[in-house]
Amino acid sequence: MAKVNKFKDFCCRAVGFDPTQHRVTTEIIAGITTFISLAYILAVNPQMLSLTGMDQGATFSATAIAAAIGTLLCAFLARLPFAQAPAMGANAFFAYTVCLTMGYSWQFALTGVLIEGIIFIIFSVTGVREWIINIIPECVKIGIGVGIGCLIAFLGLKSAGVIVANPGTYIALGDITSGSALLAMIGLIIMSALIVRKVKGALLIGILITTVIGIPMGITHLKGIVSAPPSLAPVFCHFEWKNILSLDMLIVVITLLSMDMFDTIGTILSLSRKAGNVDQKGLNRALLCDSIATVCGSIVGTSTVGTYVESSSGIQSGGRTGLTSLTTGLLLLISLFLAPLFLSIPAAAIGAALFLVGVSMVEGIKQLYFHDPAEYIPGLVTMLAIPFTFSIANGIILGMISFTLVNLFTTGFKKVSWGLIILTLVLSLKFVLQ
Numbered sequence: 001m002a003k004v005n006k007f008k009d010f011c012c013r014a015v016g017f018d019p020t021q022h023r024v025t026t027e028i029i030a031g032i033t034t035f036i037s038l039a040y041i042l043a044v045n046p047q048m049l050s051l052t053g054m055d056q057g058a059t060f061s062a063t064a065i066a067a068a069i070g071t072l073l074c075a076f077l078a079r080l081p082f083a084q085a086p087a088m089g090a091n092a093f094f095a096y097t098v099c100l101t102m103g104y105s106w107q108f109a110l111t112g113v114l115i116e117g118i119i120f121i122i123f124s125v126t127g128v129r130e131w132i133i134n135i136i137p138e139c140v141k142i143g144i145g146v147g148i149g150c151l152i153a154f155l156g157l158k159s160a161g162v163i164v165a166n167p168g169t170y171i172a173l174g175d176i177t178s179g180s181a182l183l184a185m186i187g188l189i190i191m192s193a194l195i196v197r198k199v200k201g202a203l204l205i206g207i208l209i210t211t212v213i214g215i216p217m218g219i220t221h222l223k224g225i226v227s228a229p230p231s232l233a234p235v236f237c238h239f240e241w242k243n244i245l246s247l248d249m250l251i252v253v254i255t256l257l258s259m260d261m262f263d264t265i266g267t268i269l270s271l272s273r274k275a276g277n278v279d280q281k282g283l284n285r286a287l288l289c290d291s292i293a294t295v296c297g298s299i300v301g302t303s304t305v306g307t308y309v310e311s312s313s314g315i316q317s318g319g320r321t322g323l324t325s326l327t328t329g330l331l332l333l334i335s336l337f338l339a340p341l342f343l344s345i346p347a348a349a350i351g352a353a354l355f356l357v358g359v360s361m362v363e364g365i366k367q368l369y370f371h372d373p374a375e376y377i378p379g380l381v382t383m384l385a386i387p388f389t390f391s392i393a394n395g396i397i398l399g400m401i402s403f404t405l406v407n408l409f410t411t412g413f414k415k416v417s418w419g420l421i422i423l424t425l426v427l428s429l430k431f432v433l434q
Contacts, residue, residue, distance in 0.1 A: 014076055014079075014322070015075050015076060015079055015321055015322030015323045015325075015326050016079030016080070016321045016322045016323075017321045017322065017323045018321075022320055022321055022323070023318075024323070026201075026317070026318040026319070027081075027318070027319055027320070027321055027323035027324045027327065028323070028324075028327050029201035029204055029317055029318070030081060030201075030314035030315070030317040030318050030319025030324040030327075031081075031314060031319060031323070031324040031325065031326065031327025031328040031331070032201075032204055032327060032328075032331065033201065033203050033204040033207075033313050033314045033316075033317045033319075033353075034081070034083045034308075034310060034311050034313055034314030034319065034324065034325075034327075034328045035083070035327070035328045035331040035332065035335075036204065036207055036313075036345065036350065036353075037203070037310040037313040037314070037350060037353055037354065037357070038067075038083055038085055038308050038310040038311075038328075039335070039345065039350075040159070040347070040350060041063065041067070041085045041086060041088070041308075042060065042063055042064055042067075042335060042339065044088070045059065045063045045085075045086045045091055045302065045303070046059040046060040046063055048091050048092065048095050049091065049094070049095055049106070049302065049303065051095050051096075051099070051100065052094070052095050052099040052100070052105075052106040052109070053099075053105075053106055054106050054234070054235055054301070055230075055234035055235060057230030057231070058230055058231060058232055058233065058234040058235045058236075058301060059235060059301060059302060060230055060339065061229050061230050061231070061232050061300075061336060062232060062235055062236075062297070062300040062301040062302040063085065063086055063302050064229075064332050064333070064335050064336050065232075065300050065333075065336070066085070066086060066293060066296060066297035066300055066302045066305050067083070067084060067085035067086065067305070067329075067332045068329045068330075068332035068333045069292075069293050069296045069297070069305075070083075070084025070085065070289055070290055070292075070293030070296075070297075070305045070307075071083045071084050071085075071325050071328050071329035071332060072325070072326065072329035073289035073292060073293060074286060074289050074307075074322065074325040074329075075322035075323070075324075075325040075326035075329055076322060076326075077285050077288065077289055078282055078285035078286040078288075078289050078322070079282065079285075079321060079322035080275070080282055080285075080286055080321075080322060080325065081275060081311060081314055081315055081319035081320055081321060081322070081323075081324035081325055082268070082271055082286055082289075082307050082308075082311045082325055083307070083308050083310065083311045083314070083325055083328045083329075084289065084290050084293050084305050084306060084307050084308060085305065085306075085308055085332075086297060086302045086303045086304065086305055086306075087259075087260070087263060087264075087303070087304050087305065087306035087308075089259060089263065089390075089391060089392075089393075090256060090259050090260060090263075090303050090304035090306065091302075091303040091304075093255065093256065093259065094106075094109045094113070094303040094304075095109075095303075097255075098112065098252055102248060102252075104243075104248070105240060106238075107238045107239060107240035108240045108243055108249075108252075109252070109303075110235075110238060110239055110240075110298050110301065111239045111240050111241065111243075111244060111249075111298075112249060112252040112253050112256055113256060113294060113297065113298040113303055113304050114239060114295060114298035114299070115244065115249075115253050116253050116256040116257045116260060116294065116304065117291055117292075117294030117295035117297075117298060117304070118295060119253070119257060120257065120260060120261070120290075120291035120294060121288070121291040121292060121295065123261075123291075124284070124287050124288040124291050125288070127284075129261065129265070129284075129287050130280070130283075130284055130287075131419075132261070132265065132423065133265055133269070133283070135417070135419050135420055135423060136265075136269075136396075136400070137375075137378065137399075137400075137403045137415075137420075138375075139368060139369065139375040139376065139378050139379035139382075139399075139403065140378055140379060140382050140396065140399040140400060140403055141269050142364055142365070142367050142368050142379050143368070143378070143379040143380065143381070143382030143383040143386075143395070143399050144266040144269055144270055144382055144383075144386070144392070144395065144396060144399075145269065145270035145273055145274075145361055145364045146361065146362050146364050146365045146368075146383045147382055147383040147384070147385065147386030147387060147392070147395045148266065148267065148270050148309050148358075148361060148386060148392060149270075149357075149358040149359065149360070149361025149362040149364070150358060150362065150383065150384075150386065150387040151309075151358070151386050151387045151390070151392070152309055152310075152312070152354050152355075152357055152358030152361065153354070153355045153357075153358030153359055153362075154358070154387050155351075155354055155358075156350070156351040156352065156353070156354030156355035156356075156357075156358060157184075157351060157355055158351075159347045159350065159351040159354070160180055160181060160183075160184030160347055160348045160350075160351030160352060160355075161174045161175075161179065161180040161181040161184070161347075161348070161351075162174055162176060162181045162184050162185070162351070179217075179219065180219055180346065180347060180348040181348070182217075183210060183213065183214050183217055183219050183346065183348035183349070184210075184348035184349075184351050184352045185352075186210065186213060187206055187207070187209075187210030187213075187348060187349050187351075187352035187353070188352040188355060188356070190206045190209055190210060191203055191206030191207075191210075191352055191353060191356055192356065194206055195356065201317050201318075202317070203313050203316060203317055203353045203356065203357070204317065206349075206352070206353065207345065207349045207350065207352075207353050210346075210348065210349035210352060211344070211345050211346060211349050214346045214348065214349065219346050219348060220344060220345075220346050221344060222341075222344050223340040223341070223344050224340035224341065225338065225340060225341045226337055226338060226340070226341075227337065227338075227339055227340055228337070229336040229337060232300055232301060234301075235300070235301025235302075236299070236300060236301055237299055237301075238301065239298075254429075254430075255430070256304055258393060258427070258430050259304070259391075259393050260290070260294065260304050260306060262392065262393040262396045262397065263306055263391075263392045263393050264287065264290050264306045264307050265287070265396075266392045266393075266395070266396050267306065267307045267308070267309050267392065268283060268286050268287065268307050270309065270312070270361065270364075271307065271309070271311050271312055271315065273364060274312050274315045274316070274360075274361065275315050275319075275320055276320075286307065289307075290305055290306050290307055293305040294306075310354070310357070311325075312357050312360070312361060313353060313354070313357045314328070316356075316357055316360055365383070368380075373406075374403075374406050374407050374410055374411070374415070377402060377406060378399050378400075378402040378403035378406060379399070381395075381398055381399050381402045382395045382396060382398065382399025382402075383395070385398045385399065393430075396427075397427045397428070397430060397431075400420075400423065400424050400427055401424055401427070401428060403420075404416055404420055404421060404424040408421070
């Protein structure tokens with residue numbers, strides 16, 4: 001019995017779980033909620049990468065494995081309730097820009113991901129990333145969290161069909177009286193009611209109820225339960241070294257590095273605010289986790305791995321330790337065998353949950369200092385640029401530029417350091433090189 005207790009204590013310490021402050025059931029439910037919220041990437045990423053000629057089955061396995069590696073690193077190294085997976089945006093750049101527009105092979109793109117990941121590890125170990133985080137103005141940090149919340153809410157509504165494209169007004173309200181949009185509205189009401197009543201695991205319960213309701217509506221389609229994981233062989237360690245010293249490779253690496261660095265920093269800062277009580281050591285380790293996961297991801301055959309904003313759904317459900325991410329990571333490994341089952345969850349159910357997660361993150365705007373225009377203008381630029389440009393990186397960069405210029409021309413060097421000026425100039429190169 002004593003050995004069992006020692007082993008239990010060891011496991012708790014390994015993931016930062018304190019039984020006097022946290023509950024096992026809460027952490028596990030949070031991990032399941034996070035998994036369900038980000039499970040869509042297991043379907044979207046392979047489909048997007050297949051446009052480059054990569055084997056879709058192999059990239060499915062690569063996506064699940066890379067996500068599991070990053071998430072389990074967050075559990076044991078960072079001990080935080082963060083989940084990681086191939087990042088949206090980076091996979092689009094990989095497929096549409098590097099391969100379909102620039103005309104390079106997917107092997108060339110994977111090599112760029114590998115190089116970028118190695119540089120990212122060096123930045124993490126040497127403290128460069130920590131320096132960048134510390135130099136970002138507080139108003140921009142606040143704007144990042146609120147902007148990400150707006151983006152998540154938008155993505156939730158879009159994926160569920162509640163809002164649709166419109167050539168005249170860009171976006172418009174979809175048909176919420178039928179189909180996926182109606183199911184999403186039903187799910188939204190159910191989840192909102194559960195949240196108002198402070199039900200633990202409200203989002204997970206709401207997602208499951210919405211999925212069941214979708215069966216008689218003809219929206220939820222059960223596709224089976226078990227299937228063997230597809231082989232990684234078609235994409236495993238397929239790198240192309242002949243062009244690593246080319247100008248195009250430099251541009252690809254710089255762009256990936258910029259997207260990865262600021263998307264990840266922005267997401268981690270936002271999630272840390274939501275989780276609370278995350279010290280600098282934990283943040284540094286979280287930054288290192290996605291660097292390692294990116295390198296591993298390139299080896300198994302997928303695009304850049306980053307920390308996922310959908311982790312906030314688990315945090316919203318009470319996740320606070322590495323036990324949450326451990327649960328998510330194990331589910332990602334299990335998903336290799338249960339892909340048909342979890343892919344049966346309709347976009348309407350996930351979209352409703354993402355909308356509520358995004359709304360909960362918008363509350364951070366009250367921390368913005370509205371008495372000082374030099375503070376709230378850059379904050380609002382950051383907040384609005386993220387959903388309007390569909391990029392966390394663009395929002396951060398535009399917010400940094402606006403803060404630097406506004407304060408430099410009004411207060412001189414009172415709020416602006418040389419480090420901030422240099423960083424802003426470097427960031428501005430992203431728009432020149434793209």
